[in-house]
């Protein structure tokens with residue numbers, strides 16, 4: 001079979017995925033250890049039996065619902081190619097909105113930044129890549145995530161990031177950051193969304209946050225004030241129906257200049273605020 005034939009038949013077999021063609025291409029690129037552009041250049045190359053068999057095994061996993069990112073162990077985020085594992089959330093495109101906004105804020109050139117619940121390290125590493133002068137601390141409560149984020153940090157050759165284990169602020173020594181960012185768990189317990197698609201394969205600890213999905217955001221917003229410089233910023237991702245509730249949390253914790261950004265689907269997704277200490 002040629003590359004073009006295999007990709008075509010795999011796309012047909014996987015028709016229930018809304019990214020069937022891309023899924024097939026990513027799996028085959030992984031098997032052949034090539035970039036996606038290779039397929040445009042060599043559509044007529046005949047595949048070896050071993051490569052076809054390897055590919056079919058991976059496609060079968062995909063047909064059973066496993067996310068491509070976990071099958072190939074990688075996911076693109078921002079300009080980075082990150083290692084991912086079932087111990088953490090797969091970085092999502094909507095989280096790039098948070099990165100974009102963080103880069104626009106009025107922050108010192110050598111800002112100190114904290115990423116809470118870093119998972120694969122996606123947000124911390126994207127910020128550290130864009131701002132080599134920033135000092136970025138990234139924490140996660142899961143040892144597997146800490147190891148993964150450290151590995152990604154090494155792979156990206158970043159020397160301005162430190163990753164350590166902490167459950168939110170619990171193990172962070174008292175200090176003040178110019179910016180705190182987080183994509184915490186924010187889905188309601190029992191939400192039907194948890195039984196569909198990729199999230200079925202992701203850890204509940206990275207997704208679910210109590211009966212209303214706000215348990216962790218409450219802690220993060222309330223405690224951030226103790227860890228921010230005057231005029232420091234907090235940016236959090238949240239569920240699209242949580243905008244009102246999150247803005248209220250920010251207000252109650254003493255934040256001003258509170259704003260919510262919408263994602264590409266026009267849904268409220270990221271809220272930010274400035275911690276303004278009364279004179």
Ligand code: GLN
Nearest residue numbers: 183184185186187206207
């Ligand atoms: N955005 C993810 C989803 O809805 C959830 C991510 C999170 O809980 N932080 O699948």
